[in-house]
Amino acid sequence: MPIYSAPARDTRFVVNEVLDLASYAGLPGFESATPDMIDTVINEAGKFCSEVLAPLNQPGDEHGCTRHEDGSVTTPPGFKEAFEQFREAGWGTISAPEEFGGQGMPHVLGFVIEEFISSANQAFGMYPGLTNGAVSALLAKGSPEQQAKYVPKMIANEWLGTMNLTEPQCGTDLGLIRTKAEPQADGSYAITGTKIFISAGEHDLTDQIVHLVLAKTPGAPDSTKGISLFVVPKLLVNDDGSLGDRNGVSCGSIEHKMGIHANSTCVLNYDGAKGWLVGEENKGLAAMFIMMNAARLGVGIQGFSQAEAAYQNAVAYALDRRQGRALTGPSEPEEKADPIIVHPDVRRMLMDGKAFTEGFRALALWGALLVDLSHKAETEEERAEADLLLGLMTPVIKGYGTDKGFETAVNMQQVFGGHGYIKEWGMEQFVRDARITQIYEGTNGIQAMDLCGRKLAQNGGAAVQAFFKLVGEEASAAKGDETLGPIAERLEKALNEQQAATMWFMQNAMQNPNNLGAGAHHYMHIMGIVTLGLMWLRMARVAQEKLAEGVEDKAFYEAKLVTARYYAERFMPDAGALRRKLEAGSEAVMALGEEAFSTAA
């Protein structure tokens, strides 16, 4: 059975020392996020995750969800009880707005909890996780009546939510959706169509499930400009808020997937189900993006969360398993063999895991802080700046985070040798579960196009220029320092690669947009490398300061400096290679006729 314990020490480091949350105490909600309160949240949420959720992860994978003949779905044994505990403890309400029953604390804390939950049990975490996205859309676009009706119950996790976008003939290209919404005399709409891949589409954790559904009204334009968003509850809600009749939506089947077996991925059939328009007609795409952006940050955390869980297990295995001898001579001569952590190639994999997970934790929580600042910063200018950066970071957090999260899970499985391939050890589940994060809520190819095709160009490139300035200034400030200098210099070099790649896009994408498309994925990775590099420089700076102050747990801060150096040496060189690939352009990518891809004949 795999282990999991919440990375409490590292989380405190990022929240209290790197982000310095206390310095934002003047902003609404931050005042209550004191170091003591943060400790309590970390410890209590961590305990729940390691003691309740983690033990259900492997059995949940084996058991999966069960659809019954009446269309109802039961989650794996223990999930319902665990969800009750989750709900009662209010873990889902931490950063939700107070006027709807939330605790109004910073999103930073919400993201901390999301990481822990997802590391312990990704399939479980998806049930409340998707609700967050649905709530965001209702808060942004729903009418006051809709908000009053749905949001408090959803925030309290008495009801859960879903996002219904995909149909058999359309995933990425939402202009192709066929689900129809016919206006009814009472102001509602009759929703008819088939939605697929609906995570948590049907289950037994709550009586009510609130579906947010994209559909087309009669005569709507035949493109993404003709999509509207509807709220379609599984059970109709009476005027007094009590639950009424069953609505015309049902689970047709559960998909058989590579992983996340404990989350019910449903085909949902809408058969004249009663729905209500959320926001304006034909403006569904904008509402969907609000839901989606929240979900994308969550998916980035999921990918990384599997890397973290896999990393913890790989470390434990590498310390326990004995094979061979250190190249420099036996480390434990009295034993028949040394623990495999003495082998440089095992170390390399573990250091890769450490450098990615710790670096990405800093990035994810910085992203959370940007969410908070985009809503709560004092001035309009600060809010706009945070929003700009957040928009730029979202595809990087989702795309780079899940690509590297999967890669890390695979490498941590590799540490186990043959045992990593055996189900009992749990490593292969981390790999299978992590794999979906590169795919859903927009494949990573879509993230790359969001980054390069939209975010780079927005406001005349204001976001990426702000990012360049940020990285450039921090790197420049650290360059003279003996310890930070080598890290800063490599970061500056990687930044130069990104700037050159950006320039190349500007010079070559206008004449041929395929030049952008063929390099977008590489660009996303370059930016991921630079961004995590910035995080490592920040962490190294804080570690250096703490060591100068004379802290007690010196080893923790010294390890940060070593890992920052490792990151600079072993992650950053890829930026140059990626730039060269990108600058090769689209010619060879696009040159072949379709028949040239066939291997037979």
Added chain:
Amino acid sequence: MPIYSAPARDTRFVVNEVLDLASYAGLPGFESATPDMIDTVINEAGKFCSEVLAPLNQPGDEHGCTRHEDGSVTTPPGFKEAFEQFREAGWGTISAPEEFGGQGMPHVLGFVIEEFISSANQAFGMYPGLTNGAVSALLAKGSPEQQAKYVPKMIANEWLGTMNLTEPQCGTDLGLIRTKAEPQADGSYAITGTKIFISAGEHDLTDQIVHLVLAKTPGAPDSTKGISLFVVPKLLVNDDGSLGDRNGVSCGSIEHKMGIHANSTCVLNYDGAKGWLVGEENKGLAAMFIMMNAARLGVGIQGFSQAEAAYQNAVAYALDRRQGRALTGPSEPEEKADPIIVHPDVRRMLMDGKAFTEGFRALALWGALLVDLSHKAETEEERAEADLLLGLMTPVIKGYGTDKGFETAVNMQQVFGGHGYIKEWGMEQFVRDARITQIYEGTNGIQAMDLCGRKLAQNGGAAVQAFFKLVGEEASAAKGDETLGPIAERLEKALNEQQAATMWFMQNAMQNPNNLGAGAHHYMHIMGIVTLGLMWLRMARVAQEKLAEGVEDKAFYEAKLVTARYYAERFMPDAGALRRKLEAGSEAVMALGEEAFSTAA
């Protein structure tokens, strides 16, 4: 249901035009490998694989193997019948020596068939595949009596073979094995112990299974110098060759694995089983390596075979699935959306798949030719040279081939978006099956150490110097050419990176062997990039010649030139980044104390 058809055209290209097998017609066994014969083999083996084996792949994965209470194991429905067809057609005998009933044809053809079988059904291919390794060991080290008794039946696939190395407490470090071999009065040994992860350890495809087992005789040195190899048949063989009593070996359980479910991976319990020493006492490791080297080439092919199968399906899906529009304007305006192959990022993934699979096919079959030449070349010098290169290439074919094979399978799954995650489409099985190839027959970390710690230094670096000369000369000869020049220049650049990395090892590994260990995996990848680069240069040269001659299927050869360029532009830049990581050395890799890897507390 996923598709598969044997890549007949490309295989003919590599065998007849790139390797020019006809030019070796003077060597034994090659004279019968005429282009007509090769065509027949490709077509017939291809047909069997696509029509019989491929349809069993997905059902086999779902059904798995079943162990019964008496310890017997049944393979999935259809496997036994398919194996009968395989055996009757003699596909396992193609390149086996004629004096033991084989057809004595070049290994090149054997490898062609191995690829097709493994692409169609990796788990099936492992049953006869492991037998090849066992046969190699018996041919090299067995007594004439042992060879006569076992080899003809094994080559005819009337009996199948296994390799028994791993035990619960030891995988990589075979010095730790505990299985005992007690000498008996009749010259046999009583074998007692537990072996795990034994592929095809028990099944119903043949009555007899011939286990090759590593064990320790009484008083043997407590290291790899105390290991002996034994042949332990499941059923004792009577003097007349008929099958007798059951031997004391039984299947204790079948492992639950991430993939290759249709191959029975067994725990085998030896309880005083009768075994016979193969070769000399305490010299088992050398015999094991013969078995292992054959198996490692086979595993390299397996990894690549899953990439090929996944690639074929990704191409079909990308041509069929319609989402969005080409960035340069609708490619099929009359349809609601374009096929996704118009999107540069989808193309990038497909071109990555094409460049890797075609490049690696050329490498694998060149490797097979080296196997042939190491035995059959006219002069001792030529045989030694082929053997030297083969030894150098083996860890690259296994390690780089399976790392990239897995990566390719993952990327091909990505082309499917959400559907790639659904079992029904079969893509996730390719990923799960490919994953084992990075692990078994020596993890890829072990391959990297075999390459850097043993092969680079052997005979004063003769092998790698011969490789540098080969690549250098071919690149140099092509540099002035308008078409080949850019490819050759990039290859030369990658070669320079490898040479610099080699030099760095020489200068830094002596003083601290961790510098070698920390860079070995990177080095293996640099060498993989250079080697595939050499293959692409060769293929481009042949394509250029054919186009100059004025061939009919121009498109095929033009596609080779485009793909060679793509490979040069998109694979080769990594060599420089990998060198920089390698040259960072082991300091940051090894600096941390063990406690620094813990994330809790």
